[in-house]
Amino acid sequence: MSEANEFSGKTVDEAIDKGLATLGLARDAVAIEIVREGSRGLLGLGGEDALVRLSRLVPPASEAEPAPTVDARAVAREVLETLLRGMGIPARVDIAPPPPSESRAAFVLDIIGDDLGVLIGRRGETLRDLEYLARLLVAQKTGKTIHFNVDVEGYRTRRERVLRELAKRMAARVQVNGQPITLEAMPPHERRIVHLTLHDHPHVRTNSIGEGDHRRVMILRK
Numbered sequence: 001m002s003e004a005n006e007f008s009g010k011t012v013d014e015a016i017d018k019g020l021a022t023l024g025l026a027r028d029a030v031a032i033e034i035v036r037e038g039s040r041g042l043l044g045l046g047g048e049d050a051l052v053r054l055s056r057l058v059p060p061a062s063e064a065e066p067a068p069t070v071d072a073r074a075v076a077r078e079v080l081e082t083l084l085r086g087m088g089i090p091a092r093v094d095i096a097p098p099p100p101s102e103s104r105a106a107f108v109l110d111i112i113g114d115d116l117g118v119l120i121g122r123r124g125e126t127l128r129d130l131e132y133l134a135r136l137l138v139a140q141k142t143g144k145t146i147h148f149n150v151d152v153e154g155y156r157t158r159r160e161r162v163l164r165e166l167a168k169r170m171a172a173r174v175q176v177n178g179q180p181i182t183l184e185a186m187p188p189h190e191r192r193i194v195h196l197t198l199h200d201h202p203h204v205r206t207n208s209i210g211e212g213d214h215r216r217v218m219i220l221r222k
Contacts, residue, residue: 004033005188006212008049011038019054021136022128022188024106024147031055051212072138072146073107079137080109080150083130091116098149099160109134110151119152124159127152128187160193167197170219175203180220185210191217 005023009015012034020027031054038050077093084091091113098106111119120127131150139145149156163186170181183194194217195206207218 004053004055004208006035006051006053006215008051008212009038010049012050012052015050015052016054018132019052020145021139022132023054023056024135024145025054025056026145029057031057072142073148075141076107076134076138076146076148077109079141080111080130080134083134083137084111089113089116089119096151099157106147106149108149108151108156110154112153116152120155123187124156125187127155128189159190163190163193164197167194167219171198171201171204174219174221178221180218182209182216182218185214185216188215191215194219 005019007015007019007022009018015038016027016032020030023030033053033055034050035053036048036051038048073095077095080093084093091111094110094112096108096110098108118126119130121129127150134150135146135148138148151157166183170183174181186194191208195208198204198206198219203222204219205222207220208215209218210216
């Protein structure tokens with residue numbers, strides 16, 4: 001079972017649906033833990049969103065998900081191009097191979113154009129929202145969950161390289177002085193990159209601490 005990721009919504013079902021779309025997984029491919037049921041509050045005031053924690057169930061190697069077909073990739077590209085046209089953003093969409101942190105079943109829709117920073121947003125939040133919407137629409141069109149990522153001119157690939165280098169540098173520091181290091185708050189997919197980078201490190205281990213948007217990776221000596 002992989003690292004747990006948390007998602008919120010007005011109801012438990014909405015939070016679960018949001019998590020499944022974000023992770024690109026079917027409901028039977030995750031373990032679901034309800035952290036908070038959520039409440040409407042008094043007269044609609046002071047309520048709390050529901051919060052769930054989803055963990056990917058890792059299947060045996062013989063049951064690994066097959067790579068997406070060419071048709072699935074074409075549908076995904078068409079959906080994303082339609083979204084971009086609706087946003088008034090002139091750009092093309094290329095299909096690229098997945099980064100090292102993704103499974104062999106994944107592919108990347110890379111948006112190419114001019115002045116596309118608006119699609120990335122703060123800490124990649126706008127890009128994640130666009131990816132969530134694209135996955136949701138593709139699932140509706142194909143009737144199945146297809147795992148893919150959306151990128152903007154290789155931004156996520158470059159970010160992954162930076163995170164891997166950061167993880168290795170901090171691991172070396174922890175190995176030398178023995179003091180734990182806690183990294184800045186990161187979204188789930190970025191924490192996953194750090195965990196994977198150091199998973200087989202002989203001298204350090206990683207742990208996630210905190211809740212929601214404040215969740216961080218801690219690197220400790222074994």
